[in-house]
Amino acid sequence: MMREYYLNTIILGIFIIIPIWAFIMDEPFTITLMTRAAIFALAAVGLNIALGLGGLVSLGHATFFGIGGYSMGILAYHAQTFTPLMEWPILVSGSKLMPLIWINAVIMSAVAGLLIGILSLRTSGVYFIMITLAFGQMFFFFSISWSAYGGEDGLSIYIRNSFPGLNTLVPIHYYTLCITLLCAVLWINSRLIKSPFGIALNAARQVPARVETVGLNPVRLKLAAFIMSGTVTGLAGALFADLNRFVSPTMFSWQTSGEIMVFVIIGGVGRLFGPVVGALVFVALEHWLGGLSDFWHIYLGLLLLGIVLFGRGGLIGMICGEARLHE
C-alpha cells in the first residue's frame, strides 16, 4: 500500500507536468482540459467538505456551482453592455475583474448556503438529500425563466474576464490561476481537517449525540461546513463560467450535482485528494472514452458501480488502503 502522501504528490505532479509539457509542445487544448479538471476538482473539494467531513449528502451542490457561474455572468454582462447592475439605493456597475467576481461568487454562495443550510438541516438522512435536490431544482427552473439574463439560452461573455498581470485568454495563464486557487483551497482544507473545528465536525458526523453532551451544537457545526462547502463550489462555478465564457441553467441541473458527487466518490470520500483524483479521472475518461465510443456513459456507469460495490474508499482507498489517522 502506498502512503497517501506520496500519491498526493504524484497527483500534484501530474497537474504541473502535463500542462508544462502541453505548453512546450503547443497543445493548448490539453491545457484547457487540465483547466477543466482543476475546476471540477475545486467544485468537488468543496462538496467533500460537506460530504466527507460533515456527512451531509447534498444532491444540490449544483446550486452553488450555478450561483458562482451566474455571479460571473451577471457582473460581466453588465460590464460588457455598460449597463448598471443596480441603480438604487446605490449605483453598482458590472465588472470584468476576476478577483472581484470571485469575491462576489463566494459571498453569494455563502448567503445561499446559509439560507439553504438552515432550512435543510432541520431534516436528515434521505430527507436531507431530497430537500437539497429540491432547492437545486428551484434554482434551475428559476434560471431557465429568468429572461433578463438569458433564461434557458444562458449568457455569453465574449472575452474572458481579466486578472491583473495576466492575459487570461492564453490557456496556460488561466490554468495557472485555477491551479493556484485549487492548491490554496487544498491547503486550507488540509488545515481544516486537523483544526479544532475539523475535529468537532468529524465527531458531529459520526456521533452527534456525543458532540451535544460536551456542550457543542452539531447542527451549527454542520451548517458552517455546508456554507464553507458551498463557497468553494461557488468559486469553482465562477471559474468554470470563465473557462467557457458562458453560463447557462445547465450549471444548476441535478445532473451537475450528481456529477460533482461522482468526482468525490470516484476518488474517495473524505480523502483530501479524493475529489482531485475523481475530477482528473472523469475528464480523462470523458476525453478518451468519448473518443472511442458514443456510448461512453455506459463504461462510466460500470466503473462507478464497480467502485461503489467493490472499492471501499474510491480510487485512493484502492491504492492506499484505509485512511490514516490525522496525527
Next chain:
Amino acid sequence: MTFVLLAEQILNGIQFGIMLFLMAAGLTLIFGVMGLINLAHGSLYMIGAFSAAAVAGMTGSFILALLAALTASAAAGALVELLVIRRLYNKDHLDQVLATFALILIFSEGTRWIFGSFPLFLDIPDPLSGPVTIPGGIQYPLYRLVLIGAGLFISIGLGFMITKTRIGIQIRAGENDREMIAALGINISGLYTLIFSLGAALAGLAGALVGAIQSVQVGMGEPVLILAFVVIVIGGIGSIKGALIGALLVGLTDTLGSIFLPELLKLVTDPSTATSIGSSLSSMAIYILMGAILIWRPTGLFGIKP
C-alpha cells in the same frame, strides 16, 4: 375561469397525480422495506415505455404492449435487484445514490444504443381515443379517464394487498422491524426481490400508459423520477397512503398552479409579464411546496418521526 375549465383542470391534475402515484408507490415501498434510495426507478419507467412501443410496433396490439411493459420492467427490476441492488441494502445512502445513478447512465445509454436517439411512438388504441362527454357537459379525452380509472383500481388493489394479504403483512412487518421478518422465518431475499420487481412493474406500467400520450424517448424517466421523489418525501417515505396523497397534491399543484398563478399575477401586473413570471413560479411551485412541507414536518406528512 369557467366551471367547465376548472373541472377539466382538476381532472388533469388527478390524472397526473395518479400516474405519479404508480411511480411513487414502488419507490416508497422499496425505501420503506429495504431502506434503499433507488434513483434508477425512472429507468424502469423508460424500459416499460420502450418495451410497450416496440411490441406495439411489431404486433399493433395495445394489450400486448402493456403486458410487455409489465413483464420487461418486472424482469429488469428482478435482474437489477439480484445483480446490484441487494449488495446495497447494508450500505449508506451515499453509496445507494451513486450506484443507482450509475444504473441510470447504463440504462439510458444502453437504450439509446438499442433504439437510437429518435423518439419512438406508441398510439392510443382506437376504442379509447377521442373525447367523451361526462356529466356537467365536460368534454374529456376518454383515454385520460381510463388512466384515472386504471390508476385508482391499482391503488385499491395495492391497498388491499398491503392490508389483507400474507405478502402485505410481511411487507408491513419488514417496514416496522427488519429483524422480525427474519425471526418469522420469512425468506427475506425472496421478499425483497419480489417487492423490487413489483415496484419496477408499476413504474413500467406507468411508463407505457403515459408513453401513449407522450413521446417515448431516452431520458423520459428522470423528470418523472424527480417528481416521484418529491411525492414520497411530501407523503413521508415508506407510507403508501402518504404517496397517494402526496401524488395528488403534486399533480394538482402543478396543474392548477400553471393556470392560476399567471391569472393571479395579471391582477397586479401587465399580462405579458404575468404570464412569464407566473409560469416561472408555477414550474417552481411543487419544489416550494415540498420545501415548505419539510420545514413544517421534517419527515413528511405521514413519515415516521425519528
Next chain:
Amino acid sequence: MNNIVLSTKGLTKHFGALSASKNITLDLRVGEIHAIIGPNGAGKSTFISQVCGSIKPDNGTVHFLGRDVTQETVRDRAQAGLARSFQISALAMEDSVLQNALLGALGASRNPWRFLSPALGNKMLVEQAKHALDRVGLSDHANKRASELSHGQRRQLEVGIALTLSPKAFVMDEPMAGLGFEGSMKMTSFLNRLRQEAPILLVEHDMEAVFALADRISVLVYGEVIATGTVEEIRADPYVRDAYLGEEL
C-alpha cells in the same frame, strides 16, 4: 439544602400507553454517589435522558445547581457542568482516542470555531485531553483508533471524555459494563476518588460495585422509585428484595 447539586421532582414520561417514568423525585448531593438500580426495562435510561435533556418530560422538573433546567437543551446542561457517559459507547470510532478526548476539551472551551490552526498544536487542549486519558488509564492508547479499543476501554474513554469537561456532576450509564473483574476493580476505585471532585449519578448493573460505591441507592421498577436509602437500608428492604434483588443476595 444547598448541598443538593441535582434534583428531579415528579418526573413523568409516557410513551403512548406505557409510562416510562412515574413521578420520580430524587436528588444528588455534594460528594456522594447516588446509584440507580432496577431490572431491565425499568426506565433507567429514559430517566437519565430526561436528566440530561435529550428527552423532555411530560411533567415534573429537573433542577441543576439550584436552577430549573427542565426546558434547557442537552447543550445548555452540558455547558452548565453536567457530564454524561453513554451506555452504548458514543465515540467517534474513526478518530484516535486522543481526538475523542480533545472533543471534550473543545466542548469545555466552548469554542470550536478555530479553522486553520491544528488542534494538536494547541497545548492547553492537548494537556487537558491527555490528563483525562491518563486518569482513566488510557494514555498508552492515545494514538489508537477508537474502534480498536476493547469494549472496556471504550467505557473508560467515555468516562475520560466526561472528565475533560471538569463538570459539576456526572451522570454515568453503566460504566462497568464489559470491564471484566480487574477493570471493574480499577474503575470502582477511580469512581470512589472521583466523587470528591463532583457527585455521580450512577446507573449500574454490577451490584458488587454499586454496594461498594454508593452512598445512596434508588430502586426503579416499572418507572417508579420504590425505595431510596443507604446500602444497608436497601439490602434490608423486604419490598426491594421481593421486587428486584431476589435471590442475588
Next chain:
Amino acid sequence: MKLGTLALKSALISAVTVLSSAAMAGTKVGMITTLSGGGAGLGIDVRDGFMLAIKQSGRSDIEVVIEDDQRKPDIAVQLADKMVQSEKVDVLTGIIWSNLAMAVVPSVTAQGKIYLSPNAGPSPLAGAGCHPNYFNVAWQNDSLHNAGGAYAQSEGYKDVFIMAPNYPAGTDALNGFKALFEGDVASEVYTKLGQTDYASEIAQIRASGADAVYFFLPGGMGISFLKQYSGSGVDIPVIGPAFSFDQGILQAVGAAALGVRNTSQWNKDINTPTNKAFVGSFLAEYDRLPSLYASQGFDTANLLLSALETASVSDNIGFRSALKAANFTSVRGDFKFGSNNHPIHNVYIREVVREGDIFTNKIIGKVLSDHGDPYSKDCKM
C-alpha cells in the same frame, strides 16, 4: 467525441486542386453539432446534408472535423476551444440550438474564425451582436414565426391562441408571430421547457373560443402536444413553424399532424433543378427523404464551396466578401444575404399530407417574399 473525420485525399484530385488558384493550403472545417441525446436527429441531418454537398463537389482539399456537442452548451464551448486551439480549423459550422450558438459564436468570431450557421439564428447575433465573420445560412429565428403571423392574418383569423415554452426562443417566437398579425391574441401561454403533458393547455384552448392556435414547441414537446391535441376533440385549426412538422419528426407524430399548416423556407417539392437534384441524391445516398435541416446543411456547404472558388480562407477580408456574395444556388430558390449576413428569402406555408406510408409536407402557398429580419437595422458593421 470524434464521429468521423472525412478527408477525401486522392493524389490525382489534389494535383488538380493545387492548380486551381484559390485553396492552395487546403481548408479545414470544424463542425460542432448534436449527434446524441434529444435532438440528435437535427444534427445528423445537418451533417449529412453538409457532407453530401462536399462529396458532390469532388474537392479533396477540404477536411471536415465533426464533433458531437450532446446539446450541452459547456460541451459545445469546450469543443470550440478544441477546434480553434487544437485542430486549428479555418471555418466553424454545425450548431443546431440558439443557446449553444450564443455560447460559441461570439467567442469564435472574435478569435477571427468564420462561422456559418446551418440552423440557429438568435436575434442578438442578427442585431447589435452581429459580426462580419458570422453568416447565417438558415434563417433568423423570427423568420418562420413572422410568416406564421402573416399567414394567420391572410387567412382572416381574428382571435388566435398562442403558446411556446418559457425560454428566450419561446418569447421570441410569440413576439415574432405577433409582429405581422393584427388580430387579437386570445391567450398567450408559456409552458415549461421539456413539458410532456399538455392536458392543461389543451383545456385552456378548448375554453378560449379562439379561431386558431399557433404554437412553437420544438422536438419531443411538439410530438406530445399534437398527439394529445388530436385526441382531445378540440378542432380549432393549428399553425406552427416547420420545426415540429419536419421530415425527421413527422413519422413519430403520425396521423395526428395531418392537415396542420406550417411555415418553412424550404420543402422538397420546390420546383427547381437544384432542389430536385438535392432531394434525389440525398434519398439515394442516405435512403431517407431530406429534412429542412438537411437542406440547410447542404446550402451551408455550397455557400462555403462557392466562396472557396474565388478566395482563400487565409485572406479573411476577401473570403468574407466572397461569402457575402452568396454566389451559389440555394435549394430553397432565391437567396441573398441582408446587411447583417442573414438570409433574405421566401417563406412558404406547407400542409402535412400522407404520401403512401409516409407523412410529409406539400407547399400550398407563399406567405412572405424576399423576407429579411427586423434586426438588421441594429447591426453596425
